Amino acid sequence: MDQVIKLKKGLDINLKGKPQPVRRHAVSSPEYTIYPGDFPGLIPKTAVKPGDRTLAGAALLFDKNRPNIKITSPVSGEVVAVNRGEKRKLLSIVVHADATQESKDFGKKDVQSLSPEAIKQLLAEAGIFAFIRQRPYDIVADPNDRPRDIFVSCFYSAPLAPDTDFILEGEDADFQTGLDALSRLTDGKVYLGVRPTAQAACLTNARNVEVVAFEGAHPAGNVGVQINHIRPVNKGETVWTLQPETVLYIGRLLNRGVADFSRWTALTGSEVNEADRAYYRLLPGTNIEHWVENRICRTNEPLRFISGNVLTGVQIAANGSLHAFDNQITVIPEGDRTHDFFGWIRPGFDQFSVSKTYPAPFLSRLIKKEYPIDARIKGGRRAMILSNEWEKVFPMDVLPEFLIRAILSNDIDKMENLGIYEVAPEDFALCEFADASKMELQAIVRRGLDLIYKENQ
Template sequence: MEFRFRKGRDIDLGLAPASTPVVLRAVRSVGLVARDFPGVSFDLRVGEGDLVRRGQVLCVDRLHPDIAFVAGAAGRISQTRHGARRRIEGIEIATEGDEESQFSVEPARTDDAALRALLLRSGAWVAFRSRPFGRVPAPADRPSAIFVTATDTNPLAPVPAVVLAPKLDSFRRGAEVLQRLTDGPVFICQAPGPPLAEPGERLRVARFSGPHPAGLAGTHIHHLWPVSSQRSVWQIGYQDVAAIGDLLAVGRITAERTLSVAGPGVSEPALVRAPLGSDLRDLLGEKRSDKDTSATRLISGSILSGREARFLGRQDLQVTVLKKREEAVPARALLWGLLARLPRAAIGATLPSEGFERVFPLDLLPTPLMRALAVGDVETTERLGGLELLEEDLALLSWRCPSGSDYGALLRHVLDGLDEERAA
């Protein structure tokens, strides 16, 4: 299967790291952030000052205690951050040593229940996101299909084929394993070229090309296996699939990912290998003290859908580095200000619907959907296909709209409300 899109928009922010050598980064701290997991309430299993191994359980989901969130690096718990009603918002680890957890994998190689248990207790399960709603799937869920996102059209993103080249055996092993989690197909969604995995009856390869968002899971799911309130799918990134393959082979988690560190704030883009949840400041490879005030602003993820943060987001495979302005401005205003040099509507102008349709390659009506989101019309949002989408799918519409509205945030509000309503 091959899909070629003309609708969309490629954002040029300069050079992206292509096939440059991967640089290993030692980081001083890693973090686990609750915001990366909508709908999850952390229940702590460690306390401040505790020493933890890489792969050790830090907390579990209060509603589904089988879902474990594990340490991305060995070290000492330096801080647990609480929000309203003492809700845990984050856990910080000061890296120390190289102790790691070992998992028994032999039963999981043949038994499906043991496989699920292994993925749950090793933390690999939280790499999955379900649609609709974008939640970590419940332990007993069985999707109608699984999508592996092995292409990326985000500005400055790493090239998946380059990253996977030394890990193809692990990736293929992981892709085979995914078939045991669903009765439906597993789609490997990649750029044009040789298949990253051998196609089979239920393991299918689909090639996507064209401007962004041709590389997003939402685009793939919409055209191959649309979801609804009655049909759910899971999505997972290509490096997480390779990590599952490694886990089944050696019984240890692969907590490192290969990331792109690029943008107007760096002189040379780089591919960096670092732990999940790394402190973004350490990924720049610059000497610093805790009192340093950097001349850059760091975005975890793409400039289109990422956010200014201290720690790398769980689903993010890039760090966008921006030059810091002297005056204090909100991160979102800085992002849109940087993009203002690109062709877009004048602030305050009314765009015809064709302007949105040119950057939206899904067979949905963008203008009515945006209006429904803007006024919080849940029923109309669902009727217009909003359940198919997650925040990143609307990033180009937010960029293109002169109102300055963040339609991804508006969508998240609607999805959370719908999910809570159906769970009640």
């Protein structure tokens, strides 16, 4: 490890339902759903129509402006539905999987013999490039760019998030190949953000990269926080960001010639049977219905199913699907049948709060208590009242309140000056959680990024 950065700000929400480090078999899913909305910045055009046959790794969608960026099918089978919403907005494509899977063959490749352009072309064709994001704007990267640096956060710090040491185990060769390919795509460095305690051999022995360790609570694992502390993004600069899983996809493509998006996915949350909170091998788009239905401990209460974690994930139906970037399904109580009598004045020993108006922050020093938290907002929406609430969970050299104000007033110069190029909506998720005024900060930041992106085109 080249250096260790200690973050003082942040918050670990001690949510009930952590995954055990156990690998399990999931029931295979008959249908796989791809959501273009998972890829911000992409204007999706369909490459298939219902009834078409597709191979795993063959294109389902492409970007209208940059047609070489494709989103490919995770499985081989028949396209059964192309779902559209208002104004014919493309919502999802559903593929019915074949019993025996066939993959499109991209051919094994040697990284060193490929030019950077050829690598990018190959990744785009296989649908992997769409998994690379860029800062500024937190959108799908542009293959025509040569990024200043590439950042891979190799640990997840969000509540109940999977353990990277565990999910990367045994894929050392593919991971290193992926890193080798990435290092060809930038003149700068490829940075890996890890925990100081990282065990996985592919992280501790990674070559061609700079490894930086981060200590501290969530959002230490957010790549935006890591960039801010390693080498912040200035106006006019572009960096790329990836999940460690994407590095694996790249490695598998080059080493085996297939687009294999399978990842260890944690089934988490207070409403999942304790024995079933484990890791399952899933593909993006997997329908969770048959997999999850027998693994829930409470069925008489309304539940909330989330693809991803409780802070940045998407709500899905009980028969919904795993979204493209997610490696976690969380099940929590919905809570809409709960009516707390005089909740605002009761001591609230059972409530989790970062605010010292509740006993939780004091109790956390004495006992490690896990809280089951439901989806209630627990208060009305207000204007900004308390100050300094967001800063405490926002470990970046950006003033979150003033940036939010600049976005709310559509003041582009101010947004630039206050660091909008460095942030993504996910960086504000903890602020949104802790906010007593219950403002939707992630949505505000997304709007700001979209506005400034449009303005800079």
